[in-house]
Structure formats: structure tokens, C-alpha cells
Amino acid sequence: MKWLFKPWPLLTLFLSLWLTGCATTPAYNYDALIAAKPRSILVIPPANNSLEVNAPYIYLSTISRPLGNKGYYVFPVAVIDTFMRENGLPTPEEMNLVPLDKLYQHIGADAVLYTTINDWGQKYNIISSNTVVNVSMRLVDARTGVQLWDASVNAVRGSDSSSNSLVGNLISAVAAQIANSISDQTEEVSRMATNQAIYQPQKGLLEGPYALPKE
Numbered sequence: 206m207k208w209l210f211k212p213w214p215l216l217t218l219f220l221s222l223w224l225t226g227c228a229t230t231p232a233y234n235y236d237a238l239i240a241a242k243p244r245s246i247l248v249i250p251p252a253n254n255s256l257e258v259n260a261p262y263i264y265l266s267t268i269s270r271p272l273g274n275k276g277y278y279v280f281p282v283a284v285i286d287t288f289m290r291e292n293g294l295p296t297p298e299e300m301n302l303v304p305l306d307k308l309y310q311h312i313g314a315d316a317v318l319y320t321t322i323n324d325w326g327q328k329y330n331i332i333s334s335n336t337v338v339n340v341s342m343r344l345v346d347a348r349t350g351v352q353l354w355d356a357s358v359n360a361v362r363g364s365d366s367s368s369n370s371l372v373g374n375l376i377s378a379v380a381a382q383i384a385n386s387i388s389d390q391t392e393e394v395s396r397m398a399t400n401q402a403i404y405q406p407q408k409g410l411l412e413g414p415y416a417l418p419k420e
Contacts, residue, residue, distance in 0.1 A: 233408045238353040241346050244414050245278040247314035250286055250297035251340070255325035260391070261297045262286075264322060264340065267396040271403045272318075276416025280314060288312075309347040316353060317345050324359075326391060336362045336390045338398040344410070354410055360398035362390060 248268055251261040265286075269279045286300075294300045301319060308317055324339035343355040403410045 233354075235354070235411055237346075237351050238344070238411055241316070241349075241351070241353050242414070243277065243315035243344075243346070243353065245280065245313075245315045246272055246318050246344070247280045247285065247308060247312055247316070247347070248272070248282050248318045249300050249303075249320070250282075251320035251322050252298055252301045253322045253325075255322050257325045257391075260322050260325040263392050264320065264325075264338070264395045264399075267392065267399045268318070268320070271400055272410075274416075275403060275410050276413030278415065280312065285312070305345065305347055305350055314347050317347050319343050319345065333363060336394045338391060338394045340395075340398055340402070342402060356402040356405070356408065356410075358398045358402040358405075360394050360401060362394050362397070 248265065251264050253261050265282050269282055272279045289300050289303070294303065305317065308314065320340055320342040322338075322340050324337050326337065328335045328337055337359070338361075339359040341355070341357040344353045345351065346353055
């Protein structure tokens with residue numbers, strides 16, 4: 206009895222897998238952001254899930270410029286932090302628990318940006334050293350609580366090594382550890398993470414009403 210080879214099922218499967226692999230990532234749904242049209246953003250100091258106690262305020266120093274460059278009025282982060290501390294909220298964790306209606310009532314921002322730091326700092330392995338900043342953020346309408354935009358990003362800067370040998374990689378990792386102990390790179394990597402989230406193609410934050418016209 207002869208078995209006849211029918212290539213059509215395999216060809217169909219191959220084409221299906223190929224088309225799936227070639228499919229483009231769907232664009233972000235900006236409907237809520239477009240409908241809300243926020244003009245001003247209040248940035249709450251980040252909630253911190255890392256072991257670095259200074260991470261929220263290092264990260265906070267990197268957020269205002271890119272939001273302003275996108276065309277939004279950003280309430281001065283240092284002023285807001287001081288205002289909340291003077292009103293009985295000494296930590297970022299407590300600041301993140303303030304009801305939206307209270308923020309809108311006392312500050313009047315159109316939208317509130319909440320950020321969570323998931324990972325932060327230098328990571329030392331046997332033959333490598335990386336500086337990591339992993340954050341997630343969400344922009345919420347201050348009046349309705351509707352989420353307008355969100356992003357998650359993981360920025361990493363590794364120790365540079367052109368050597369393929371174990372000894373060379375070890376030397377590079379040790380040198381990077383010494384350099385990082387003298388000059389902390391987390392602020393720069395934090396800036397990378399912020400810019401990556403806000404400016405990423407098809408998923409970044411849309412331009413606000415004060416954006417400069419493109420040349």
C-alpha cells in the first residue's frame with residue numbers, strides 16, 4: 206500500500222507561523238488620553254520596591270524634563286514633595302495612597318503620574334557588572350481616575366569588555382565595580398529608562414498642548 210505525501214497541511218502551517226512572526230506590534234490605544242486632553246501633570250514620588258532607599262528621589266529628578274519636552278506643564282516635583290511632607294505624608298508610599306479627589310482639590314492637576322520602581326542599582330556577577338533600573342508608570346485622569354497611558358521599561362548598562370577570556374572579563378567586572386562605587390551610574394540609567402518609556406515609538410506618551418511645533 207502506497208502512502209501519498211501531501212505537502213499542503215505542512216505548507217499551511219509554515220505560512221501561518223511565518224505570518225505570525227512577521228506581524229507588527231499593535232499600536233497603543235490612546236483613546237482615553239486623546240479624550241481627556243490633559244494639560245498639566247502632577248508627578249507623585251515613586252513607590253519603591255527596590256532595596257535602595259534613595260531610588261525614588263534619584264528617579265524623580267529625571268522625570269520633569271521629558272514630560273515638559275512632550276508639551277505638558279509639570280508641577281515642580283520638589284515643591285509637591287515638600288507640600289506633602291508638611292501635610293503629614295513623610296514617605297513616597299504614603300503619598301501614593303492619597304485619594305485622587307484630594308489631589309485634584311488641593312493641587313488642581315489634570316493628570317497624575319504614578320511610578321513604581323521594581324528594580325534598581327548595580328548587579329555584580331562573577332564576570333560582569335550591570336546597572337539596572339526597572340520601572341513601571343501610569344498616567345491617570347485626576348478627575349475620573351481613568352488610566353490615560355502606561356509604560357514599563359527595563360534599562361541596563363553593562364560593563365564594557367572586549368576580552369573573550371575569563372580573566373579579562375573578571376578584570377573588567379572588578380574595574381566596573383570600583384568605578385560604580387566612586388561614581389553612581391543609576392541616575393544616568395534612570396534617565397535612560399524615563400526617556401525610553403516616554404519616547405518609545407508607537408507606545409510613548411503623546412505630545413501635550415504646549416509641545417513646540419516641529420521644524
